[in-house]
Structures are given as structure tokens and as C-alpha cells.
Amino acid sequence: MASNAIRSARPKPKPKLKPAHLFGHAVLLLVGLVLLYPLIFMIMAGFFTKQEFLGSVIKLFPIPKEPTLENFRALVQGTTDAAVTTYLRNSLFRTVYSTAWAILTSFLGGYVFARLRFKGKDQLFLLLLATQMIPTTIAIIPTYLEFARFPFMGGNDVFTGGKGILDTWWVYLIGGPAINVMGTFLVKQSLEKVPFELDEAAKMDGAGTFRVLFQILFPLQLPIMAFIAITTALGTWNDFITPFFYTNSDALQTLPSAITRLSSALASPGAVVNYPLIITLSLGITIPAMIIFFFFQKYIVQGLANTGIKG
Template sequence: MVSVSAHSSPRRKLQLSHVLAHLVLAGVGLVLFYPLIFMILAGFFTKDEFTTTVLGFLPIPKHATLDNYLVLFKGSSDTSTRMYFMNSLYRTLYSTFFAMLTSFLAGYAFARLKFKGKDALFLTLLATQMIPGTIALIPTYLQLARWPFAGGNDIFTGGTGLLDTWWVYLLGGPAINIMGMFLVKQSLEKVPFELDEAAKMDGAGTLRVIFQILLPLQMPIMAFIAITTALGTWNDFATPFFYTTSDHMQTLPSAITRLSSAAVGPGGSPNYPMMITLGLGTTVPALLIFFFFQKYIVQGLANTGIKG
């Protein structure tokens, strides 16, 4: 009997610790997901009911409506949220692809190639990460507005340049992801050069070595670059807001500002349920991307410390 109780006591303590751990995790999860739950429930309110109701812990409408969600998925008479969603999707896919390509090629160049001024150029690129993005807004605007022979610009007179055109998104897409380039460089430096030499002795060319041998080894890092670039591009508000004006050029984050302004009624009171619902259109896709692919972010960062 003594031996049984001695063995059962640690098991009970272990089970109790598991229960407490799950309770703590459940509580933390509820705190983290509460804003999202609040937004979902608030979307079922009408404007009048939302402004006159004393909201409790969970806002439950008495007269639920789907009007706000219909605006989110179908748009209204003067807006098309589907168009904004597709603009965001196309821009995100384009920017993510070129960020992966340029980051990998730049990381390969700094890790594998020898050329004059390599270290100085690498340090210069890293130094640009210390410059806040807001400082570049005005210079970028002037650069796009004064782009020669575009939008009415010529040598003598000015025009709109590339502003309010798809070139705003296309030229911004292929930019190098500096963090991604750094991670690729750090990871490739751990891969022995003998692997390249062995492949070339077997008849492989440079491009085959790059894309069929070295690139597969960097897949966790490439996934990290893809996820972080996709999240950053999807949530980008500044680029379409500052550099475009046409309605058909807007992405979802910038269009929400216009839709939110349109949601203000004649009396000047905002339609908060509609504004909250429109915010879900940007928040939920980003949360899903992070939720399903978060392990690749950890793997991508961990891979830079693996020795070859």
C-alpha cells in the first residue's frame, strides 16, 4: 500500500500541473482572442443599436443584421471591396515572389562570390534598416512624381510621373528584403564550398548549383521571407494611401479609410459596426497566414545557426 501511494502521488501532481497549465493557456488565449471575438460580434450590430447599447463583456445584438458583412464581401453601391481585396492579393503575391528571388540571389552573392567592396556594400544595406520608413515617404513621393517621360513629365515641365499607376506597386515589389538577404547569407556561409565544387565536377553549371542544390537547402528561410513579406505587404497602408488616388488603385487597408469615411451618416456620427467589420477584412487573412505558417518563421531564424 505504501508503494502504491508513493507512485500515485507524483502522478497526481503531474496531472494537476497539466490541468493548471491548460487553464493558464486557455486564459491567455481568451485574452488574446477577445478583441477578434468582439469585432466579429460587433459586426452584427446596426449603427443605432450599437450607439445606444451599453456593451457588456460580449456584445450580443438584439436585432442582428448581416448588412455590414455584405458590405465587406460584396461592397456597396459606390465601392467594391472585392476589387480592393484582389488588388491586395495581386500586390502581395507579386511582392512576395520578387522579395524571395532578390533576397536569395543577393544573399548568394554576398556569401559565395568575391568582388571588390562586398563588405562595404553589405554594411551599407544593413545600415538602411536603421532608417525609419516614414523618412522615405517624401523622397519616394518626389521620385515617383518626377519620373522622366511619364505622366506628363518631360525635361522642362512637371507632371504626375508614376503616381497613381500600377508602377507604384510594381517598382516597390522587387525590393530586396534586407533581413531575408542577411539570413540567406548567414545560412549559405555555413554550407561548405566543397558541395558546390562536387556538383560542378559532376557537370552541374552555376545556375543548377544555385537553384537545384543551394536553394532547396534554404527553404525554411525562403518560407520565412515569404511569410514576413506577405504580411507586411498585405497590411501596408502607406504606399497606396500616399502614392495613389484613384479608387481602382486602392488596396484593402487604404480602402477601409475611404469606406469608413463613407460610413459616417448625415448627422456626422460614425457607423462603428461597419468600420469594425471592414477592419476584419484586413485582420483575419493576416492572422490566418501567421497561425498556419508560424513554425516556418521559427525554422527560418533557427536555420541561420546550423553548421554545415
């Protein structure tokens, strides 16, 4: 017993690093540096002035001679060159609204297809899934015509035409899909594993439909809801097509479309493009998405695991 106590009291020898381990760490470090290089370049380019960036030879790791914080101030505070504050506010509003809408429609849609029984349910669900096979680019023109001919909006009625809901906030409020198809599919897969006896027991205790929905079934779907919220927020935050094609007013633009508007100066002869500001705005889009993914990636894995889908 004493000898065992003496052995346990001795410090354990540190594991020796083998050449294979050192090589593996070096490879991982190199790959990580390559993956992070665009982010490093964007951060360093943000310290350049417009004139210095255009007049200097850009190296692998650009270092400005006269660093400036004007581009980062433009990202946070907004400037006369770009109404970044408006773009950022629009992006935040649209992301929060679309995420909340996706959570609600996904849960209700999944509940309908998983718990209710009605004729043609399976056929309707297959038709809903088939809409996911339509590429987004093909739907741009039909969606534009749908917005432009939206009845009783923007001068449209049964006799004359108008602009519909184009270039209005309605593009963001009702312009998205009526239901989140992928979210509906995931909620349906998850709810099908929940026994119906849980609903029946709650109803026998006097719970109504809404109480069963939001106090019993919804808490069981929190990992799925987190997955839907994260993916929808990332997709909406980075969405470029909707504001670019369906709005014109500067007050309705989001951060991704603002970059395109600044880049449009390339088409103007003799115009000096503010590349450092454009790169800094791109950094403002990238960092929030990276933070969301980094801190909530476990919910993505957990949400998919709860649906029973193996990838």
C-alpha cells in the first residue's frame, strides 16, 4: 500500500513530442494560416487610405506607412461616403425579422405535417420539398414580376399597372418565402419521434392546442430551433440578391448591397474607387457571421442529430 502511495505521489513524466506530432502541428498551423489569410488581409487593408492603397504595390501582408482608422469609423459610425449606419440597421432588422419568421413558420409547418392527419398530406409535403430544387437565380425574374404586379399595391389594381411592392419595406416583410422549407422538414422529422401520447396526456389535463404547441412540444425542439435560427440569420445577413434586385432607394439597402453600390464606381471613367472602405465593409459582414458560427456551431450539429439525419 505504501509503495503504491509513493508511486502515485511521483510526478508523471511529460509525454515526449514525437516528430510525427510536430509535423502534424506544423501542417495544421500552415493550413490555419492559409484559411485565415483573407481575414488578415482585410484587417490590414482597412488601415490604408484610398490614395495609399491605389498608389502602392500590395504585398502578401500589406502594411500602411500612414495607418488610419477612418475606414473602421465608417463601418461603425457611418460617413458621407456611405450611409453605413443605415445599411447596418437594415441588415440587423431584416436578419432579426427573417429569423423570427423562420422559427415560427418552421415549427408550425413541421407540426402540421407531423401531427395532423388530412388527405393529400404526403403529396403536399413532397411538392413543398420539390420547390427546394429550383435554383435561386431562375426565380429572380418571376419573383420580380410577382412583386411588380402585387395587387392593390404601388398603384396596381385590376385595370392599371404600377410598381407593386418593389422598392418598399414590403419586399423584406412579405418578400421572403411564406414558409421555411428546410426548417419545416427538420421539425417534422424531429416531431415524428415524439409520441402522440404526450399530446393526449396534456389535453386530458386541460391543455389547449396552443399550450400543447408552445409549452410542451416547442421546448423539445429547441436544438432544432437554434439550428434554424443560426442558418437563417447567416443566410439573411449575407443575402445580396433581395436588396440588389428588388430595391433602389438608398434607405432600403443592406450591408452586402452597399458594397456593390460602392464598387459601381468602377464603371465611371476616372473615378477613384475606395477599395479600403469596400474591404472594411466586407469585413463588417464577415466577422458577425464568423462569431455566430464559432459560438453556436454545436447547436448546428445537435440540431441535425436530433432529426435523425446522418450526413
